[in-house]
Amino acid sequence: MSQLGPAVGARSIDAAITELKALLGARVNDSAAVREHHSHGESYHVPAPPDVVCFPHTTEEVAGILKLSAKYQVPIVPFGAGTSLEGHVHAIKGGISIDLREMNRILRVSAEDLDATVEAGVTRLQLHKALRNKGLMFSVDPGADCTIGGMTATRASGTTAVRYGTMRETVVLADGGVIKTGTRARKSSAGYDLTRLFVGSEGTLCVITEITVRLHPLPEAVSAAVCAFESMQGAVETVIATIQLGVPVARIELLDETQLDAVNRYSHTTYPVAPTLFFEFHSDSERHVADQVETVQAIAAERGGRGFQWATRPEDREKLWKARHDSLYAALALRPGGRAMVTDVCVPISRLAECIVETMKDHQGASFPVALVGHAGDGNFHLNCILNPDSRVELDEAVRLNERMVVRALAMGGTCTGEHGVGSGKMKFLDAEHGPALEVMRTIKRALDPDNRMNPGKMVEI
């Protein structure tokens, strides 16, 4: 259990705030409004405000904050764009919220090495914009305009199959020490892979302040397609066959009927209301993109795919993918005034259809709309549950639905979260998922954060 009580001692935090103000001046804020803003992400978890919020501009300033955290034994919670879905940024033990959004410089872009180094507060769209005129792209896309630091800390991946985009990090440790993980070489076998240990560590081992990410050339040729299916099974079998044939599809997204209907209403599209796949194809060659589309169309037709529509014109592709990207807003529009609880599991793709069909059966008759959307190529899917924000009953029902879905995913050899992270929301499932490996995680947590000051109460309890 934590060595810290449920709240930080008033004297410690007051003394820490005094020293923080000496360090950062006006970039330390303990007003009620700012604390409230930093008390939650976009999830259903009960908000928990920090005692104070800091807005550092440099890694050295973050190190200074961590040294004060150590001196006064005050917890820290890193904060990015606030798009967390599992309670990562809630200051459940109080302390210092470190808002990294003012660390938003793109430090270096190399077209030769296909990498970029950014500060943690740079957002995904900010990086996209900076790269576009260089013919490059950063392909990890979790949907929201989250910060690169937040994506790294939660191992968010999203609709693109290209994962593990992180090559190197600058991080601040619990004692204020600063280290760089790895070099700028594209591969290394020199020592323990700290880069990937810290990716997904959710602020519980360190604060990530700079990230070097892999870039990719903008593809010469892009096409998109959408196809409705007679059954969920047929849609998933199409995904499996496509991957087995080695068609290098850039994205494959799966939507159920409810989600598709919501998309049609929200985005004024007229797709058939059925289980549907959205595809994006990239290549260095126009002919190859056409070949990919043709192959996938044939695969789909054999598996109940109907009305395969494809789009190569940029405006058509953008419309199609905007409809997919807006799927959460579309689901929310099913119930004006509603609030989303968004869940996430991932299973071996051979079990995906079964897992989805059972999950859909389980939420038939739910008191609220439930829409399903998935990154089908990864076996990863989400439920968008649109709840009455004032109804404790509905929330409890959604939580139970989520729990049954996680238990089902684990029983099928899957994981309790494919890309949202653990935060506080998924902690209770880690024992079932990891068994004795969880104790190894605790051992690592204790070794690197013996005082349990780094985002305490998240990921693993020590």
Add this chain to the structure above:
Amino acid sequence: MSQLGPAVGARSIDAAITELKALLGARVNDSAAVREHHSHGESYHVPAPPDVVCFPHTTEEVAGILKLSAKYQVPIVPFGAGTSLEGHVHAIKGGISIDLREMNRILRVSAEDLDATVEAGVTRLQLHKALRNKGLMFSVDPGADCTIGGMTATRASGTTAVRYGTMRETVVLADGGVIKTGTRARKSSAGYDLTRLFVGSEGTLCVITEITVRLHPLPEAVSAAVCAFESMQGAVETVIATIQLGVPVARIELLDETQLDAVNRYSHTTYPVAPTLFFEFHSDSERHVADQVETVQAIAAERGGRGFQWATRPEDREKLWKARHDSLYAALALRPGGRAMVTDVCVPISRLAECIVETMKDHQGASFPVALVGHAGDGNFHLNCILNPDSRVELDEAVRLNERMVVRALAMGGTCTGEHGVGSGKMKFLDAEHGPALEVMRTIKRALDPDNRMNPGKMVEI
């Protein structure tokens, strides 16, 4: 420093051997011949025999060995195919060598999920053979017929760009506890990434006994090509431009004049003696392979590439790649009776030409043949130094050459090893490469192996 002395106490090891024999019977061997065989890999490091060698058949037996290691405070050293190049398998503190080659079952292959689970002693070629009739391939290829366990433990990658093929491991910890890292889902953000922490940990944190690896469909279309260049600079610029244009080349290998000359002599080929690139192109479409070849040929022609030859017939491709694969034997044939010292660094690709040119200048006038071969797309290259095995003077000269190359690579933002690992050979460079991050690695080592019994004297000294 290690808590163990330079050798294990005679009484401890005798008692351990007695109990090991009770556990494993005839699969415990302390004969001089078997100990000698387990005293070295394929490197120049001074052999160091273990006190005893065990040949377990199951994870549970490995756990039993680790429990005896704990009980008698005797070190363990995992052993695979013995192809290590940096002294990983030398029992420099004595103790128990755990030879995993009898754990060689392929436990599961899934064409739907594109993964396979194998025991650590399965070799790369054994897995290839088992997959071929299923239309699948395991694409990580370090050249030697190493074990999958050894490749995982050293983060070996080789000539294929597809890395991080490891999804999940079963490992035995220092106290004999057995854990599984991760699930069978293709992605997860549920907790610290123990899978990748253990990949490349070289037996210093755990013994890896089972590995789940990613598979890929055998490509529908394959082509290969070879092209000589007027300069090393032109060859490297061709690689950079190819990657920047998004041509998804499966392999790009670089050979210098000396290596090319050796290949011609050994493999009876007649390639021009010049800096040379070997390419392999894969696709799901014949036309796309042809497009790739055409694009790369044009890129090469603009950068001093001459006599671009391509091969689509399987026998021609195989001849070409066999020549590349045999490059170490070819280099050895430059000096009958010679012994190779093979080195390895990796730099950002933007610095690759400069690093290679400076390194080649540095070994002009060496007392022995030096041939260069590289995985150019990664910025990774090797020197094959062919030494008189009886000459201490030549070995010292080669060691100094290697040291200067590593220092040069680090100064260019690179790493001391791209794929061979640290072992004992590269330990002295980790401080320069990692700075204070090395202490984080030591903290992790101390936390997971407090007695320093897991392959002591390798990777990090605690």
